[in-house]
Amino acid sequence: xxxxxxxxxxxxxxATAKWDEDAKRATATIFLCLDENAERCVEAIRNPVxxxxxxxxxxxxxxxxxxxxxxxxxxxxQLADYRKPELxxxxxxxxxxxxxSHVQQLRSSGATVSNETEPSVLLNGLDKGYExxxxxxxxxxxxxxxxxxxxxxxxxxxxxxDRRRAASQTTKLGDANTGxxxxxxxxxxxxxxxxxxxxxxxxxxxxxxxxxxxxxxDQRGTFKHWNGHANLAVSGDNICCGQRDLL
Numbered sequence: 074x075x076x077x078x079x080x081x082x083x084x085x086x087x088a089t090a091k092w093d094e095d096a097k098r099a100t101a102t103i104f105l106c107l108d109e110n111a112e113r114c115v116e117a118i119r120n121p122v123x124x125x126x127x128x129x130x131x132x133x134x135x136x137x138x139x140x141x142x143x144x145x146x147x148x149x150x151q152l153a154d155y156r157k158p159e160l161x162x163x164x165x166x167x168x169x170x171x172x173x174s175h176v177q178q179l180r181s182s183g184a185t186v187s188n189e190t191e192p193s194v195l196l197n198g199l200d201k202g203y204e205x206x207x208x209x210x211x212x213x214x215x216x217x218x219x220x221x222x223x224x225x226x227x228x229x230x231x232x233x234x235d236r237r238r239a240a241s242q243t244t245k246l247g248d249a250n251t252g253x254x255x256x257x258x259x260x261x262x263x264x265x266x267x268x269x270x271x272x273x274x275x276x277x278x279x280x281x282x283x284x285x286x287x288x289x290x291d292q293r294g295t296f297k298h299w300n301g302h303a304n305l306a307v308s309g310d311n312i313c314c315g316q317r318d319l320l
Contacts, residue, residue: 096121103128140184147175150198165235168198169228188222195227206234 099121104112107128114131118124155167172195176186192214196207210230214222268277281287 100124140179140182143175143179143182143184147172147179147194148197150175150194152199163235165231169195169231172198188224191224192222192227195224195231202238203234 097119100119103121103124107115111128111131115124115127118127150168150172152164152168155164155171160167176191179186192210196203196210199207210227264273265276266273267275267280269280269283272280277283279287
């Protein structure tokens, strides 16, 4: 035995002890994520590597049927599905996270997801309100080779567009509330009162009783009156200088 060997053995023992501690922690974390049925299938395994391999063998979808299922989930991805009130979080963030997860699962299964497919799926799943964004993006892609399409940049642009829309909606709501408050605080102007007949709704200069010549009769026998603000027509049977609806 050479000098210094005990020190190396001590280092190895410390590394082994740390690995054992990390392995126990990893195994415990995996078991916390399992339901009762899955836990019964692997309850005797304590090595995290062996545990993960067993779970993979039991539950991982394989072959064409698995890839078909994953492609189907990817192609039917819709932003609207993540606007449901029971879902917590930002709809766009949930949509993009689901997209990333589906693409990763497909690639793990051996499928090839091209640079042309990724943006097509993302844009196809957007709401109708994003039509202008889709047009602008597809026009920009016309000048770009398929291999040069930056999907990460498209994801960032979608997040920015979503934040812009949210801010715009908040501004509009605030303007609407401000307008309503101003309208509710606005006092209505008092209605004029005639000094001749003492009737509210017109002034003395436009009083039909004092100025009968201001009554203009058309071919239907309807009196028309101009009071300086609007043309009003009143049936001849109901006409009177005290008509309260006249302004």
